[in-house]
Amino acid sequence: MLVCQAALPVGVVVTALWMPIFAFVGDWFLVLLVGFLLLVMAACWEAARRGYFSAGYIAAQFASGIFVVYFSLLYDVPSEAVPRVCHLYFLVIALAGYANFGRDRGVLQLVVILLCLFGFVVFASSPMAFSFAVPMPEAVRAVTAWINVASVAILLAGGVVLLQREFTLDGNTARELRSALADSQFELFYQPQVDQAGTVIGAEALLRWKHPKRGYVPPDEFVPAAERAGLMPRLGSWVLKEAAQTLSAWRAHPATRDLVLSINVSADQFRMADFVPLVTETIEAYGIEPAVLKLELTESVFVADIDDVVTKMKALQRAGIGIALDDFGTGYSSLSHLRQLPLQQLKIDRSFVRAVTESGRGASLARNIAKMGHDLSLEILAEGIETEEQFQFMLSCGCRKFQGYHFGRPVPLAALEERIAAPAQALVG
Numbered sequence: 001m002l003v004c005q006a007a008l009p010v011g012v013v014v015t016a017l018w019m020p021i022f023a024f025v026g027d028w029f030l031v032l033l034v035g036f037l038l039l040v041m042a043a044c045w046e047a048a049r050r051g052y053f054s055a056g057y058i059a060a061q062f063a064s065g066i067f068v069v070y071f072s073l074l075y076d077v078p079s080e081a082v083p084r085v086c087h088l089y090f091l092v093i094a095l096a097g098y099a100n101f102g103r104d105r106g107v108l109q110l111v112v113i114l115l116c117l118f119g120f121v122v123f124a125s126s127p128m129a130f131s132f133a134v135p136m137p138e139a140v141r142a143v144t145a146w147i148n149v150a151s152v153a154i155l156l157a158g159g160v161v162l163l164q165r166e167f168t169l170d171g172n173t174a175r176e177l178r179s180a181l182a183d184s185q186f187e188l189f190y191q192p193q194v195d196q197a198g199t200v201i202g203a204e205a206l207l208r209w210k211h212p213k214r215g216y217v218p219p220d221e222f223v224p225a226a227e228r229a230g231l232m233p234r235l236g237s238w239v240l241k242e243a244a245q246t247l248s249a250w251r252a253h254p255a256t257r258d259l260v261l262s263i264n265v266s267a268d269q270f271r272m273a274d275f276v277p278l279v280t281e282t283i284e285a286y287g288i289e290p291a292v293l294k295l296e297l298t299e300s301v302f303v304a305d306i307d308d309v310v311t312k313m314k315a316l317q318r319a320g321i322g323i324a325l326d327d328f329g330t331g332y333s334s335l336s337h338l339r340q341l342p343l344q345q346l347k348i349d350r351s352f353v354r355a356v357t358e359s360g361r362g363a364s365l366a367r368n369i370a371k372m373g374h375d376l377s378l379e380i381l382a383e384g385i386e387t388e389e390q391f392q393f394m395l396s397c398g399c400r401k402f403q404g405y406h407f408g409r410p411v412p413l414a415a416l417e418e419r420i421a422a423p424a425q426a427l428v429g
């Protein structure tokens with residue numbers, strides 16, 4: 001993630017630095033072109049910041065790659081005295097792509113990496129000097145060749161150092177996570193889920209790591225490392241047991257008996273051969289109604305053998321356990337998947353909810369997603385509701401279940417139970 005975090009800002013800075021050089025040479029068309037590339041990269045950066053990380057990141061690589069091809073063919077034509085160097089940037093783009101591929105294994109990212117390597121090989125192995133080229137003056141190329149090669153060397157070295165740091169951090173985190181499991185440093189927080197009247201109808205259990213030095217560490221900071229270290233099945237089993245314990249305690253009180261508790265299931269955990277029996281046996285062991293447990297799957301689960309996924313989901317459905325599709329709209333699922341899967345609930349991702357009050361397009365996208373869920377007879381829950389306006393809009397789309405800071409942040413179990421016992425204090429902002 002370190003490389004991914006650095007790549008877009010560094011890309012923007014490196015691109016911007018070329019503007020004064022081209023202005024100095026007096027090539028205003030190139031200044032304009034680089035300005036346009038900068039705008040595209042800034043838009044990609046903004047998209048990445050808004051939750052479309054891979055899309056923005058890959059689009060930025062693609063735009064830079066096109067520019068490298070254009071510049072190499074037209075301006076950076078090799079001569080006897082000065083070699084072509086611009087194509088070396090393909091290696092930098094490929095390295096940045098590789099860092100993202102480690103984070104999010106998408107086909108598109110792989111294609112962009114391969115295209116960059118292919119581009120590098122082609123430009124490195126042949127002069128590719130065409131008659132339509134308008135090479136920069138030789139004196140300018142002689143200087144900029146040094147600048148380009150030095151900057152590529154620095155970027156590659158920086159990238160490798162950051163990747164190396166990430167691997168080391170990953171290794172340390174994995175070691176720490178193993179001892180955290182042994183030392184019971186994990187806790188579940190509970191975020192209320194409410195109906196249209198704001199009444200708590202259930203909660204989502206969210207994992208927290210109570211680190212002895214760093215305090216509460218949010219899952220986004222350790223779940224990816226736990227996944228890479230293959231620890232999610234163990235962590236997930238702990239979450240399941242803990243949730244079952246809570247549900248069993250809730251069963252004893254009329255105010256909590258009907259609350260539904262959702263837990264997040266990682267793709268690794270779902271893939272375990274004994275996942276279904278583990279869930280059903282846990283439910284039986286704690287004597288809870290299957291209908292009060294809900295499993296939240298993300299679309300990453302469907303990347304695996306879809307027949308196996310459907311078989312498992314059907315077995316869980318037969319056992320009476322509800323399944324929700326989490327972060328809907330951000331991943332891979334196609335409409336045909338949606339029809340095929342025995343789902344009970346669609347959770348509209350908070351990136352769509354945030355967009356409803358930002359633009360007309362955002363609003364109509366959220367409305368269409370909700371409509372699609374209704375057409376498929378699925379229950380719709382809108383995630384990440386932060387304002388009354390977002391709540392009212394999603395209500396008008398036919399959503400009847402909600403979750404978000406507007407209704408309550410994730411809190412320890414005792415705090416949630418306190419709130420349920422005193423419903424007059426509902427709508428904690």
Ligand code: C2E
Pocket residue numbers: 191205206207218219220223232236239263264265266296326327350383384385386403404405406410
């Ligand atoms: P998620 O399942 O989509 O969980 C919702 C996340 O959104 C939670 O972050 C929650 O605190 C946050 N959130 C809720 N309402 C709002 C809001 O109004 N605004 C904003 N900005 N954020 C809101 P959290 O707890 O940091 O969890 C992040 C992700 O980590 C979860 O996303 C889930 O994918 C993963 N995760 C959490 N617990 C577990 C677990 O036990 N197992 C697995 N496999 N993954 C988990």
Ligand code: MG
Pocket residue numbers: 204264296326
């Ligand atoms: Mg979730």
Ligand code: MG
Pocket residue numbers: 326327347349350383
């Ligand atoms: Mg979610």
